Amino acid sequence: MLIVNMKRILFIDRDGTLIEESADEKIDSFEKLKFLPDVLQQLSRIASNSDYLLVMVTNQDGLGTPNFPEHTFRPVHDYILQELKNKGIEFSAVHIDTTFPHQKAITRKPGTGMLTEYLERSYDIKHSYVIGDRITDVELAKNLGCKAIFIDHGQSLGVNETTLKLEDASLYIALRTSNWKEIADFLLLQ
Numbered sequence: 001m002l003i004v005n006m007k008r009i010l011f012i013d014r015d016g017t018l019i020e021e022s023a024d025e026k027i028d029s030f031e032k033l034k035f036l037p038d039v040l041q042q043l044s045r046i047a048s049n050s051d052y053l054l055v056m057v058t059n060q061d062g063l064g065t066p067n068f069p070e071h072t073f074r075p076v077h078d079y080i081l082q083e084l085k086n087k088g089i090e091f092s093a094v095h096i097d098t099t100f101p102h103q104k105a106i107t108r109k110p111g112t113g114m115l116t117e118y119l120e121r122s123y124d125i126k127h128s129y130v131i132g133d134r135i136t137d138v139e140l141a142k143n144l145g146c147k148a149i150f151i152d153h154g155q156s157l158g159v160n161e162t163t164l165k166l167e168d169a170s171l172y173i174a175l176r177t178s179n180w181k182e183i184a185d186f187l188l189l190q
């Protein structure tokens, strides 16, 4: 019998999860770039001690419009990916939705429109995780059929874009923390 090794995935948000969110929700200059404490070290631990596939999933509202031109986003974004790579952290894919909330696009988190390939192919979705700092990231986990690691900055972000009731969100949250070492410790025990 052929044993298929089904890959588990970490669907990782960018802003507020890997790097700090800016007040205007646009990281369009290097001055605004700051990694979350410990994230490089701990994600590196995860990458070198597990076989999770790393997939970045990020909403970048209005990217490519005059208010948020691609050329202000791309250098910082590429730098982030390079910094991660330098620490042995390689994303197999980066999915960026550029729509605004009011457009209600199926590709925008919590929608799974950009991620259907992971549902159709033989990935171990049930044992995969979304790591993010908004309730919409938790709802994405629900929609994908996996669990969430909720990075809680204590701000209830994303509540205006979710149909998930806060009291129901805990059903989909495997770990709630603001500490990347706790995330790595948790994931390396799974």
Ligand SMILES: [Mg+2]
Pocket: 013, 014, 015, 016, 017, 132, 133, 134
């Ligand atoms: Mg975020």
